[in-house]
Amino acid sequence: MHSNSAPLAAIPTGPVAVPLRVRELTGGRALVPVWVNGLGGSTFHDPDSRPSxxxxxxxxxxxxxxxxxxxxxxxAWADEHGALVPRVLASGADESGSWLITAALAGESAVAPRWIAEPVTAARAIGAGLRILHDTLPVAECPYSWSAAERIEQFEQRLRTGSGPSEWDPAHRHLTLADARARLADIPDLAHPVVCHGDACAPNTLLDATGRFTAHVDLGTLGVADPWADLAIAAWSTEWNYGTGFEDLVYEGYGIERDPARISYYRLLWDLS
Structure with missing residues (x-):
């Protein structure tokens, strides 16, 4: 996840300290840091674990x-229902923090150097992967929601903790608080709900060596919503990761025409919530 108002998350370029609990959970093996974010979270590859x-x-x-x-x-729910996602091996928490251990998947992130250099291929694959996810997971059986109404309440909670327009993306900073509230209250009709990824930014799509979608990661906010809640952000993230000019390739890969009104709404909701 990334925007001008979000904590920086990125592939690390230098050493990353391995927390004591993580060292214990991995038997002290040499780990490879693969992701860090501004909230203190980190992800490590454990290549020498057995059996895989x-x-x-x-x-x-x-x-x-x-x-x-x-x-x-x-x-676990998405895996059970056929989505291409990591298999959960273990999870837990103690006074120091929480952890999630998953089986490694083939492929590498769509923001790996290889795909930063080939953004046309990557952007299309991000869209194709979202289409597969949305077509695979059964809305009627999904116990999780990612509704606009719930996310608007998250926006109000952020305001109560001191967040405000100065933290919004430059695309939205011209709005007054009253304007933003009015726009968010005008929720688009939910004509075709799907089970959304919830953080469909480019880094959370894995590609194989030929540039085809292989899997999704980081589904912590997966839930039923408008497909544009994912699509608008997946396409926006191509700007953050590849530069301008690639977002329509996400829609092309998905097989859908751009919907400017929904794109605008769900980017505002993402940014503010």
């Missing part, structure tokens, strides 16, 4: 924004 490689995600205590228990539940 795995990943361990870590969140320090006191970080309610990152709920690994919720992610473990959603991953």
């Amino acid at each position: 490689p795995r990943f361990i995600k870590w969140v320090p205590a006191g970080t309610p924004e990152l709920d690994l228990e919720a992610e473990a539940e959603r991953l």
Whole structure:
């Protein structure tokens, strides 16, 4: 996840300290840091684990924004219903933090250097992967919601904790609080709900060596919503990761015409909530 108002998350370019609990959980083996974010969360590759490689995600205590228990539940549900996602091996928490251990999947992130250099291929694959996810997971059986109404309440909670327009993306900073509330209250009709990823930014799509979609990761907010709640953000994230000019390729890969009104609405909701 990333926007001008979100905590920075990225592939690390230098050493990352391995938390004590993570060292214990992985038997002291040499780990490869693969992702860090501004909230203190980190993900490590454990290539020498047996019987097969795995990943361990870590969140320090006191970080309610990152709920690994919720992610473990959603991953298990999505895996059970045929989505291409990591298999959960273990999860837990103690006074130091929480962790989620998953089986390693083939492929690499759509923001790996290889795909940063081939954004046309990557952007189309991000859209194709979302279409597969949305077509696979059964809305009627999904126990999780990612509704606009719930997310508007998250926006109000952020306001109560001191967040405000100065933290919004530049695309939205011209709005007054009253304008933003009015726009968010005008929720588009939910004509075709799907089970959304919930954080469909480019880094959370895995591609194979030929540039085809292989899997999704980081499904901590998976739930039923408008497909544009995913699509608008997946396409927006191509700007953050590849530069301008690639977002329509996401819609092309998905097989849908752009919907400017829904794109505008769900980007505002993403940014503010």
